[in-house]
Amino acid sequence: MSSRARYPPPGMGGGGRGGFNSNAWPNPSFQPRNVSQQYVQRSEGQSNQFYQGHQAQEWLRRGQLPPADPTVDEVEKSVQSEAIDSSSHDWKSQLKLPPPDTRYKTEDVTATKGNEFEDYFLKRELLMGIYEKGFERPSPIQEESIPIALTGSDILARAKNGTGKTAAFCIPVLEKIDLDRNVIQAVILVPTRELALQTSQVCKELGKHLKIQIMVSTGGTSLKDDIMRLYQPVHLLVGTPGRILDLTKKGICVLNDCSMLVMDEADKLLSQEFQPSVEHLISFLPAQRQILMFSATFPVTVKDFKDRFLKKPYVINLMDELTLKGITQFYAFVEERQKVHCLNTLFSKLQINQSIIFCNSVNRVELLAKKITELGYSCFYIHAKMLQDHRNRVFHDFRNGACRNLVCT
Structure with missing residues (x-):
């Protein structure tokens, strides 16, 4: 049995069994507290503090530093980062x-x-x-x-x-x-x-x-x-x-x-x-x-x-219907030969700033664009068989207001 085990720290009692040794107290008038009561009243936090303090002394006696507590390091880092954030301008x-x-x-x-x-x-x-x-x-x-x-x-x-x-x-x-x-x-x-x-x-x-x-x-x-x-x-x-x-x-x-x-x-x-x-x-x-x-x-x-x-x-x-709220859609059922006439009527009766007209084939795009131009309205067209640079240029000009109507696939 080591000497360290035979001589417990002050206040811990002697005899190796945790009991109280009256011979250890030189003053006969001194009345010690009940040791069991002392242990009961000591909180868990106090026990941990005592243990950590004792461990720190052990590390110092051996000339070494205690291992870093990762929880403490994280707290310190967060405090430092908060200080940096508060000192820097609001991003x-x-x-x-x-x-x-x-x-x-x-x-x-x-x-x-x-x-x-x-x-x-x-x-x-x-x-x-x-x-x-x-x-x-x-x-x-x-x-x-x-x-x-x-x-x-x-x-x-x-x-x-x-x-x-x-x-x-x-x-x-x-x-x-x-x-x-x-x-x-x-x-x-x-x-x-x-x-x-x-x-x-x-x-x-x-x-x-x-x-x-x-x-x-x-x-x-x-x-x-x-x-x-x-x-x-x-x-x-x-x-x-x-x-x-x-x-x-x-x-x-x-x-x-x-x-x-x-x-x-x-x-x-x-x-x-x-x-x-x-x-x-x-x-x-x-x-x-x-x-x-x-x-x-x-x-x-x-x-x-x-x-x-x-x-x-x-x-x-997120769809109860296809149409965006605030947009009204109208559907006109006309025969094929009446479509251009219907379009001309819309242009003449409505105040249309700009319009995009969709067709389902390349040939129809070019044909309709030609007819709209013949009616006296400015018109651009784009479709898949055009070069990409040309399509980009046409669409750019349309967005900038160079033309009122765009026919496309």
Whole structure:
């Protein structure tokens, strides 16, 4: 038995059994407290303090420092970080916010739960991009989609156009990308070149403080340029199924680490034109992947695809009707030969600032544009057989008010 065991600390009693030894007290008039009562009254916290103090003395006697308490370190770090945050300027005050959007908003975007973007614990750099884009609070589809997408679950979401669907998937995609890995980590599929450009622009604006490398790849553009771009770091790829599949089959677009696939306008991507390419493309993705599907309509093809490729998807349906609130639709049933006459009557009777007229074929677009011009109205047209640069220029001029009417597919 060691000497340390035979001589307990002062006040702990002698004899090796925890009992009280009266011979240890030189003053006969001294009346000690009941030892058992002393132990009962001592709180757990006091015992811990005594033990920790005794341990600290032991460490000092051995000339060593006690092991750091991780809990204490975390508290100290949080206090330090709070001090730094309080001493630094408020990051929101340094944002370059656009002018407030004073346009009238309908219930499609105002009927929210009252959440804030900061409630989702997003990176500060991403929050900066969100606020500088002019977003103040998440719309209903964003409130439903963002937190679920951040958990890694598959999503099948149905919401109207114009309610913030693009940001609903762009924000979680940007949040989940790891900048330290120079590989394609997410692919956003869209059915048209114009939508690919628009979506990539939203991603770039939201992620402008993140330094994420975003690439657009669509048919009708230079394949060589796409190949050269893929030799450089790309984190997020936005494009149409045919071109991305072509690059993937060539071994240039590597999707082994692509853990997220977004399908915008999913109903169109699952039409006969695109569905084989989409399904082939999915075969190049890893088994542990996340698929987010967004659409305004859910035909039978979407349900069939969901059953085959999505794993326990979270279904979001924010549509009781297709039309946005505040928009009135009129339907005129006329015979084929009366259509141009009906259009002419609308132009002459209504105060139309600008109009977009859709046709279902390239030939009809050119024919109708010619007839509208002959009626004396200014008219542009675009369709899929035009060069991309030409289409971009026409649409840019139309948006700037150079023409009153645009006919397109």
